[in-house]
Amino acid sequence: MNTATDLNVAPDAVPRLPPRTGLGQLAWLRLRRDAVGMASLVIVAAFFLLTLGTAVSWIAADWAEVKAPSNAPPGRHLPPVQAVVDPSAVADPSAIPDPLAGVLAEIAAQTVVAGSVQGAESWLPLGADRWGRDVLAKVLKGTQTSLWVGVSAALVAVFIGTLLGALAGYWGGRIDDALNWFYSVLTSMPYLMLILAIAAVLNQKGTMTVVLILGLTGWTGIFRLVRAEYMKQRVREYVRAAESLGASHARRMFGHILPNISHVVLVQLSLHVVSFMKSEVVLSFLGFGVAIDDVSWGSMLNESQSEVLLGNWWQLAAATVAMGLLVTAFSLLTDALRDAMDPRLAHRRGD
C-alpha cells in the first residue's frame, strides 16, 4: 500500500503517527474519535451478535410456535386449545363404498379419544401475530433474515459492480463499450419491470431469491463509480511502476488498484446493505418475499398491513422500530466510515 501518498494528501489530519501506519489503522483511529460513529458501531455489532445468536438457535429458536391466541396483545397468554377430534364427525350414510373403510375402522377402534391439550403460559412483551406466534421472537428472527438479505445482496451487488467496473475502467476500449452498453440497457429499463421479471425467472425459492433479485439488479451504481476510479488510477505512477516490474494485468487490477479504491467499495457496500434491507419490504409487498417457513421484517410489515386497521398495531410497530434502529445505526456508521476512510475528507470536519 502506498501509505506515503495518502499521508501526503492529509498530513495534518493525523499529526503524530508512526510513519508506517496502514490506511485501515488510520481510518480506525479517526473512527474512534467519532462518538456517533462509535455508538452506531456498537448498535450494529449488537445486531450482528443477535443474528449470530438466532442463526445458531440460541435466540428465538421457537419463533414459529403458537404461544397465544391469534393477534393477542402484549401480555401473558395461554396458547389456544386444540380440540383433538371433531365431535360432529359422523358422516351421512351412503351406498358408495370407501376403499379405506377397513383401515379407518381399525384406526377408530384403537384411537383413544383424549381430551384437549393445554400448553404452558408464556409472556409476550410485544404481543402475538395472526397465528399466535410471539412477535418479539419474530422480530429477533427477522433481524437475522433481513440482515442476511441486506449483507449478502450487497456483497453480490458489490462483487458484480466491482468486477465489471474494474474490467471496464481498466481495459477501456471494446470491453468498456460492451459493459457500458450493458449498464445503460439495465439502467434504462424500468426497475419495477426488471424486478418482476427477475423474480419470475428465479421463481420464488425463498431468501436466496430475494438476495439474487436485489444483487442482480442493484450493482449498476457501483459499476459506475468503480469504473471511474479505475480510469483515474490506471494511469497513476504506482500502476505504471508495477507494470514495469512485470506485474500481470490481473495483479495490477486487483493487487494494486483495488486496495487503493477499497474505501469507495466499502462505503458502497454498507450503503447498499441499508438500501437492500429496505427494498426487501417492497419485494415482500409485491409477493416476492422470504419463504413461508422464514420471517423477515418485510414479511412482518406486510402481514401487519391489514392488521393495523383492526387495532393490532404491535407487529407493525415492532418491525418498524427494529428496522429503524438498525438502518439508522448502519447509515450513521456508513457516514462515519466514509469520513474516516476517505483521507481527502478528513480535514472537512474542522473546515
Next chain:
Amino acid sequence: MRRKQAIMAPEGNRAPMHRSKSWFSQVLSLIPAMLVPWLAMIMMGPGMTGLGVQQAHAAAPEKARMPGEVRKVLRITFQAAETGFDPARISDYYSGMVIEAIFEPLLTYDYLARPARLVPNTAESMPEVGEGGRTWTFRLRRGIHFTPDPAFKGRPRELQARDYAYAIRRFMDPANRSPYAFLFEGRIAGLDELAAQAAKSGRFDYDAPVAGLETPDSHTLRIRLREPDLGFAYIMAHSLTGGIAREVVEAYGAEVGAHPVGTGAFMLGQYTRSSRIVLTANPGYRSERWNFSAGTDPQALALDEKIVSVMRGRKVPAIDAVEISIMEETQSRWLAFVSGDTDLEYQLWEVAPRFMNGDGTLKAEFAQRGIRLHRSVDPEIVYLHFNTGSTLGEGGAANPLGGFTPARIALRRAIALAWRIDDQIAIIRKGQAVKASYPIPPGVAGHIPDYRGILRHDPRTANALLDRHGYARGRDGYRRQPDGSPLVVRFSSMPSERDRQFDELMKRSLDAIGIRVDIHKDHFAELIKQQKQCRLMMRMSSWIADYPDGDNFMQLLYGPNTGQSNSACYRSPEYDALYERSRRLPDGSERDRLYRDMTRLMEVHTAWRITDSRYRNVLTQPHVVGYKTHPVMPAVWKYLDIDAAAASNRRDVR
C-alpha cells in the same frame, strides 16, 4: 415537429462547432423530435392532465330535474380493474357487473325472491318451452330502445329478436375468443358447425342461417337445442347474454369494449380505464316502476317488507348515476367507506372485525351512525383440489398424489384430514366464511344444508392412515414414500399477501402429519395454464355460480371436463355415469340423490377438500335504501335509491 427538424439540420451543419451561443435552444427543440412517439402519445391522449376521460356516448341530454333537487349518485368501489365492456370478450366479475347494468338479457331474477327466481326482463313473459326442453320461444316486449349512439345515425333503434341472436352468435365467433362461449357451446343446433367453419375460413358468417337460432318475426326468438336442457332459461338470464346492436359492434370494431350501447337502466358516462367508471341513468329507459313482493324466506321477511314499503312505486332506476372507483387496497376501501366517500362497500373481509361483532352483527358505533350491514353467504365454494392424475401433465413426471391405489387415496385423504379448517375460517377469513362440505353452495338449486361428509379436521386419523400405508417418517421427521424415496407435495399459489396466508396454513397443516410441502409461486396466467394441463399437484380454487343451478358445480368433477373446468383432473367412470344421468333430470329429490352419491364418490377418492363459502358483508350508508344482496345478480343498482334528506348530511352532495 418533424418539419422543424428537417429545417434545422442543414443549418446546424453550417454552424461551426465552437460557436454555440444558440445551440442550447436548438437542442431543446431537437429533443422532442427524437421523442416523437413519447410526446405524441402524451399529446394525442387526452390524459395529460388527468382529464383523460373518454366520452363513451354522444352527450346524452341531462335528465330534466326540478331546481334544487340533488343528483343522486351511488358511489361504490371495485377491488380490481375492469377489462372492458364487450359481453362476448370479458370474463371478470367486475366488468360483468357494469355489463349487467348496461345490457339486458331476456330474462332476469326477482330482486327479493329467495332462492333466486327467474322473471321476464325484455321478454314479454317467460319463454314457451317445447319438446321437453328442446325448443325455447321468447317473445320480446315492444318499444324498448337502445340508448342513442352515432352508430345509429340519429335514428331511434328498437331492441329486436335479432339483437339476441346476434349476441349469441358473437360468443361463438372465434375472433372474439369469448371466455364465456361455454354458455352456448354444444347447445344450439347448427351453431357449433358455423363456428367450426369460421375457425377454418377465418371469418365468422353472421348472416348464415343457423337451424337452432331463428327469428320468425322481429320480436320473436326461437332457439332449438341439440338436446333437451331444462336449465337453459338460466343461460338466457346470464348477465352477458343481453341484446347487442350489430351496427354498434361494427362501427367501433376492436374498441367496442369501451363503447357499450345497450337498453339497460344505465349507460356508460365518464370512463377512465382502470380508475373510474361512471354510469348514468338511461333517460330513455322504459317507464318501469319498482314492483316486487316480499320473498318466502321467513328470516328475510321483515327486511323484505320494509324494502317493499319504502320502494314500491318508485321509478326504476331511482338514482341518477353510479360512480365506480377502482381501489386495490383494503385499507383504502375501508377508510373511504367510514369517512363517507363511498355509499356501498362489501370487499372488506380482512377488516371485518373492525365493524362486526363476533355474532355477525354490526358494531354499535357504526349502527348508531345509521350504517347498515347486509350479510349473506355467496353462492360459491372454495376448495383445495388434488391432481388425481398419475402423472403431472401428459407424459410429465410421476405425481406422488395421483392415482387410485389405496396408498395414494390415503395420502390425499390424510392431507384433507390435516387441513386446519378452523384456522382458515377464524384467522384467514376472520370469521367471514361458513364451513362447507357439499359442492353446491347455499342459494343454488341442489344445495343440501345439513350434509355431513367424511372429510373433517382429524390429524390423528391422518397420521394413522399414513403410518398404515407405508409412509414412514425419516430421521428429519418428514415422511417418505412407501418405496423409500423422498416425498414432497407441491402447493401452488400466487405471489400475494393473501395467498401467503394459505401457504402458511398449508405448511402448518402438513407439518402436523410429517409431510413436506413445497410452495410453488407463479402468476395467475401460468397457474391456470399448468392447472389446465394437469401439471399442478394442489391448489385452492373457488367457483362462484354462473347461474343458480347445481349442475354448474357438479360439472367441475366430470371426467371429460378435464383440461377445462375439472381442475382435479378427476376421472371416475362411476362419477361420470351418475353425472350424465343427472343432466337429464330437473332439480328435485331424484337429482339430489345422485348428487349426494357423486359427492361421496369425490370424498372417498378425495379429489377435493371443500373448505368454505364466504360471507358477503355489504355495508351501506344510512341514505342508501332498498338494498338487498342478490345471490347471482350483483349489479342491483337500479332497484335501490338514495334518500335525499339523509344524503344532504353527506360531505359532498352534488
Next chain:
Amino acid sequence: MQTYLLRRLLQSVPTLLGAILFVFLLFNWVGGDPAYVLAGKFSSPEQVEAIRRQLGVDQPLYVQLWIFVRQMLTGDFGLSWATNEPVANILATRLGPSLTVLLPMLVISTVIALAAAMLAARLRGSLTDRMVMVSCTAGQSISILVYIIVLQYLLGYRLEWFPVQGWGNSLGQNLLVYSLLPVLVGVLVSLAPDIRLYRSFFLEEVRQDYVRTARAKGLGEARIMVVHVLRNAGIPVITHVLIQLPALLTGAFLIERFFSIPGIGREVILAVERSDFPVIKAVTVYIAMATIAVNIITDLVYRALDPRVRLE
C-alpha cells in the same frame, strides 16, 4: 454540438435495442402464457391454440422480435391482450395522473431539501447539522410502506385533513385535493435521502478554491452560499432530480395503489399480473427512451451551467 447530439442519439440506438431484446427474452421466457386465462373457465385445447394464433405467440421468436422492433419504430404497440384497447391509449391516460403527483413531489422535495441541505452545510459540524443529519437518517430508515399506512390512517382518516384516497376528473381537483396526501408522503420519503445527498454536494463545493477567494474578497457567508455554491452544487442536484423522473414513473406504484391514483406504476403491476405483453413492451420502450433523453438533457444542462464542461 450537432455532431455531439447526433452521436448521442446514435449511441442510444444500441441501448434501446438492448432493452428491447432484454425485455423480450425475459418476458417470453417467464411472462406467462395468457392464452389459457383469456380462453376462460371452459376452454378446449383448440380454442387455446386459436387464441395463441391470434396473439401471435405461436410465431417463431425472431418473427415476434421483428414485430416488436417494428412496433417501436411506428410507436404503435397494438392492442392490449387483456382489454383489447390500444396500448397508446392506455399509457396516455396513465401518464397524466403519474405526473400530477410526481412533479409537485419532485419540486417541493427539491426545494425543501436544498434549503435544509444548505443550512446544514453552512452550519457544518454544528449541533444543528448533526441533528438534521441524524433525524434524516432516522427518517430514511422507515419503510415507505409504513409511511403510507400510518399517514393515510392518521392524516386522512383520523384527522380528516386530506381525502383518504381518490382521483377526480379535473387537474385542479387532482392537484389541490387528491394529490396532497400522496405528495406529502412522497416528499417525506424522499426528503431525508435528498438532504443528505445535497449536503454532500454543498460540502464538496464549500472546499473549492473559489469559495476561499470569495471569502477573501470579504463577501458575506450567505451570499457565498446562495450565489456561488448553490450555482455550482445545482448541477449535480439537477442531474439527480432529472434522472429520478423516469424511474419514479414506475417506482411510485405503492403510492398509486394505496391512494387509488391511476398512474403508470399501477398499470405495470396490472400488466405483469395479466401477462399483458403489449403493455409491458410499450412501457419498457417508453421508459427506456425517457431515460436516454434525460441523460442527454442532463449533459446539456451541465454544459449550460458549467462552461468548463466540454461536450466532445
